[in-house]
Amino acid sequence: MNKPYIHHYAPDNASLIIRIALGILGTPYEAVLVDRSVTAQQSPAYLSLNPLGMIPALETPNGMIFEKGAILLWLADRHAGIFSAPDNAARWESLKWLFFISNSLHAGLRQMFYLEKIIVAEHAAKLRGGIAQRIQSDFAQIEHLIVDPQTLLGGAKPTTLDIYACSCLRWAQLYPATYTDNWVEIETFPALRALAQRTELLPSVRAVQPSEGLRPTPF
Ligand SMILES: N[C@@H](CCC(=O)N[C@@H](CS)C(=O)NCC(=O)O)C(=O)O
Structure with missing residues (x-):
């Protein structure tokens, strides 16, 4: 093919x-x-x-x-099907959340994971608490969106926003909580966790598990 x-x-x-x-x-x-x-x-x-x-x-x-x-x-x-179409008048609604996940939530996770690349270790320790707080509040926004049936998150069909939010949830769980005493409390996001459980059953997620080195329940 x-x-x-x-x-x-x-x-x-x-x-x-x-x-x-x-x-x-x-x-x-x-x-x-x-x-x-x-x-x-x-x-x-x-x-x-x-x-x-x-x-x-x-x-x-x-x-x-x-x-x-x-x-x-x-x-x-x-390829239609996982995001608002370009001619959808309500596209602005999903666009802003795509950029939010990419520019705020995911950017925050990257800062957290690679902090020592940009700042000396003693200062990194001080910064971690603040970054963790922002990540926690970004996840809270996502949780709120899933509960709102108007959004493109957590609906009947998987979307770009679903897979992006679930991947961020995965990476947050991989982070050692001992690095900061206020790390993200995953259990405070029941809607996101339920979405993650549904999303990890998707054939497209299962198919990439071996080559991506993921366990059967990656999210
Ligand atoms: N701004 C990039 C960031 C992607 C990114 O962070 N990629 C990481 C892997 S998760 C990377 O390539 N790191 C290689 C490096 O830092 O040398 C994007 O949005 O695509």
Whole structure:
């Protein structure tokens, strides 16, 4: 079968969201590993695809796309079914939450995980509490959205927002709670946890478990 896309990924990295989205859309793609153990994301070959040296990157018949928010939106626009269509008058509603998850919740998680890359350890310890508080409040927003039947989160059909929110929930649970005494209290988000339990049953999630190194209940 002709594969229109080449997805450059690393297991359980931000590329996971794109991979699940491609699976839900049912569009064929080739998965190419970017081997972080040898810093392949900084190799000349990879930098020629994504000059930012970040994963994911998606080769498409129209050109190379990087930045996961842009990839998710581009895919959603070309393959109907997991996000508001471009001509949907209510699209603004789902757009703002996509950007919220990408720019606030996911950005906060990345700050938390890689804090020592940008600040010395003694200051990092002080900052963690504040970042954790913001992440907790971002998850609370998501919880609130799921309870609201008007949103594209937690509905009958899986959406970009569902898989992105569930992936963030996964990564939050992997973070060692001992690093900060106010880490995210997952049990305070019952709607998000229920969504995560439904989402991990999706064939597109199950299909990528071996190559992404996920356990059977990844979220
Ligand atoms: N702004 C990028 C961030 C993606 C990102 O954080 N990727 C991480 C993996 S989860 C990465 O490529 N890290 C490699 C590095 O820092 O060298 C996006 O939204 O796609």
